[in-house]
Amino acid sequence: xxxxxxxxxxxxxxxxxxxxxxxxxxxxxxxxxxxxxxxxxxxxxxxxxxxxxxxxxxxxxxxxxxxxxxxxxxxxxxxxxxxxxxxxxxxxxxxxxxxxxxxxxxxxxxxxxxxxxxxxxxxxxxxxxxxxxxxxxxxxxxxxxxxxxxxxxxxxxxxxxxxxxxxxxxxxxxxxxxxxxxxxxxxxxxxxxxxxxxxxxxxxxxxxxxxxxxxxxxxxxxxxxxxxxxxxxxxxxxxxxxxxxxxxxxxxxxxxxxxxxxxxxxxxxxxxxxxxxxxxxxxxxxxxxxxxxxxxxxxxxxxxxxxxxxxxxxxxxxxxxxxxxxxxxxxxxxxxxxxxx
Ligand code: FAQ
Numbered sequence: 001x002x003x004x005x006x007x008x009x010x011x012x013x014x015x016x017x018x019x020x021x022x023x024x025x026x027x028x029x030x031x032x033x034x035x036x037x038x039x040x041x042x043x044x045x046x047x048x049x050x051x052x053x054x055x056x057x058x059x060x061x062x063x064x065x066x067x068x069x070x071x072x073x074x075x076x077x078x079x080x081x082x083x084x085x086x087x088x089x090x091x092x093x094x095x096x097x098x099x100x101x102x103x104x105x106x107x108x109x110x111x112x113x114x115x116x117x118x119x120x121x122x123x124x125x126x127x128x129x130x131x132x133x134x135x136x137x138x139x140x141x142x143x144x145x146x147x148x149x150x151x152x153x154x155x156x157x158x159x160x161x162x163x164x165x166x167x168x169x170x171x172x173x174x175x176x177x178x179x180x181x182x183x184x185x186x187x188x189x190x191x192x193x194x195x196x197x198x199x200x201x202x203x204x205x206x207x208x209x210x211x212x213x214x215x216x217x218x219x220x221x222x223x224x225x226x227x228x229x230x231x232x233x234x235x236x237x238x239x240x241x242x243x244x245x246x247x248x249x250x251x252x253x254x255x256x257x258x259x260x261x262x263x264x265x266x267x268x269x270x271x272x273x274x275x276x277x278x279x280x281x282x283x284x285x286x287x288x289x290x291x292x293x294x295x296x297x298x299x300x301x302x303x304x305x306x307x308x309x310x311x312x313x314x315x316x317x318x319x320x321x322x323x324x325x326x327x328x329x330x331x332x333x334x335x336x337x338x339x340x341x
Contacts, residue, residue: 049250054180057123065249068242069179070124071140072251074131077117078142082315084110086150087159095153102199103156109192116189120181136320144301145228147309154207154214154221160200162222162229162267168193169263170233178250201270208274215275222271223279230293231301233260239298264291 041060048055055061084107091107094100118128134140145163150156168190175186207218234240234256246252254262264283268291271278282294303309 049178054183055178056180064245066124068245068251069182070121070126073117073121073182075141077114077121078135078140079146080110080117081114082142082319083146085315085318086146087156089150090153090156106196106199109196113189116185120185123181132323138307141305143232144304144309145232147304147311147315148228149311152217154217157200157203157207157218158221158225160196161204162225164193164196164200165267166229166232166263168197170259173253173259176253205274208276219276222276226278227296230260230296235298264293265289
């Protein structure tokens with residue numbers, strides 16, 4: 001019976017079944033039961049969503065809800081893992097042992113976030129190997145922001161402060177997402193992400209207390225990372241095809257534009273406090289707590305999303321190379337697991 005419930009969303013299969021129903025009276029009864037079952041299941045699903053009860057892996061869910069989550073959670077996981085690359089580039093060149101230790105811990109956290117998220121996505125019935133294959137084939141996305149180069153130490157400050165700051169703004173809201181494993185992963189990720197944002201801000205703060213050259217480096221870094229950070233929230237709501245279902249199913253709790261506004265409102269005062277300015281000539285302060293940003297370069301955004309950013313090729317090639325060179329580690333882990341279970 002379960003197989004029939006899942007398959008019934010396939011139109012051709014449904015048509016063949018309708019023909020069969022006309023021919024076999026007993027099957028008619030079975031089919032009616034099945035259709036009723038699906039309606040009941042959908043109603044139960046919607047009731048849970050409305051009552052803020054989390055959907056769990058073994059619960060019935062509409063096919064489109066499942067595939068929406070598979071897409072979003074796996075892309076989120078890829079972002080965490082690919083996001084290690086721009087920062088990893090600076091571990092060996094951190095300006096002190098303290099800075100090196102902090103950066104190392106931060107990057108390790110991002111790898112861990114990828115693990116939680118791949119595990120959450122796997123509960124939806126797709127293997128991790130498949131997710132990685134989709135990434136390597138360019139079928140699955142990761143955040144556009146990681147396709148920009150990290151040129152100097154100030155960029156490490158800007159990534160922590162702005163990129164993690166933008167990520168956490170989104171992730172705080174995702175703690176209330178409707179799918180249980182995703183929401184629970186977000187709780188831990190947010191705790192760690194808030195430390196990441198502070199380590200980035202501390203770097204910028206220290207540079208702004210330093211020499212004129214250091215201050216210029218910090219301003220140059222915010223000039224280059226500000227717009228890519230705003231783009232992390234995705235296209236305007238009016239151009240966001242996934243938002244309508246995401247909001248209906250409470251996967252997204254706030255829209256792309258609303259989250260972007262929240263990020264701007266909290267980040268501009270932080271910039272001003274240490275003497276930095278955001279590179280937006282059209283920014284307007286609407287009232288005490290709210291700002292309106294100028295035009296985002298959406299052509300640039302789509303270029304980067306579609307694989308033509310400054311570092312897209314480099315990031316993906318790097319991932320492919322080390323994934324392939326690390327195959328023996330995965331094989332050893334599987335053998336070890338077999339021996340111990
Ligand atoms: N980059 O209809 P929407 C981090 C795609 S974690 C690339 O609005 P949706 C931690 C989108 O996928 C950062 N593609 O889509 C860290 C869709 O294409 P598709 C990652 C983007 O899903 C810090 C199409 O455009 N965070 O940084 C982007 O409703 C430092 C239409 O867009 C998450 O992934 C983009 N920026 O909203 C690690 C949070 N924006 O899939 C290391 C979870 C949009 O239909 C160092 N994800 N697209 O082919 C989300 O909240 C959502 O998926 C959005 C996009 C908001 C990213």
